[in-house]
Amino acid sequence: MSKVNKRKHVMNEALWDDYELPKENQSVVRVLKSKGNNLHEVSTPNGEEYLVSMPTKFRKNIWVKRGDYILVEPILEGDKVKAEIVKIMNKDSIKYYKENSLWPKEFDDGKKEENRINNGDDDDDDLFVNTNRKNINVYESDSESSDDSDSNSDSERGSSNK
Known part of the structure; x- marks a missing residue:
């Protein structure tokens, strides 16, 4: 099978949601960080942290990032790597x-955010502030003073180029 066909089938499998409920040995976990070499550190609803591996069919085709939720299945061999990714x-x-009451309540923090947005409680404190630029809020009321500042800035530019 060519790389293109393989990628197409893997992407279809990952994106096509068959709505299959997890088996008794599978669990939902949150990705904390990537450890490299197709290993990811995850956190369970209980707060336990361990490593999971990305199966070969997903490698170089599908990526997971911090904060994503994945379905994992435990593996018996190995001490550090305790599970393998089944589904993103x-x-x-x-x-x-x-809807089927299978989602861990510990991961249900997004509901608070949805309620805050729906209720109109928008806070500007959550917005990103760029600290690399100075916040200049200078408003001039007279057109004369703006003309003076333009002539000053022109003379400054000329002196800085010399």
Whole structure:
């Protein structure tokens, strides 16, 4: 099978949501960080942290990032790596798990954010502030003073170029 065909099949499998409920040995975890070499550190709803491996079929085709939810299945061999990724969860599968009461309550922090937005409690404190630029809020009321500042800035530019 060519690389293109393989990638197409893997992407279809990952994106096509079959809405299959997890088996008794599978669990939903949150990705904390990537450790490299197709290993990811995850956190369970209990707060336990361990490493999971990315199966060969997903490698170089699908990426997971910090904060993503994945379905894992435990593996017996190895001490550090305790599970293997079965499925990367998307919005639809998370919604389906919540409807069937299978979503861990510890991971349900997004509900607070949705309620805050829906209620209109928008805080500007959450917005990103660029600290690399000075915040200049100078408003001039007279057109004469703006003309003076333009002539000053022109003379400054000329002196800086020399």
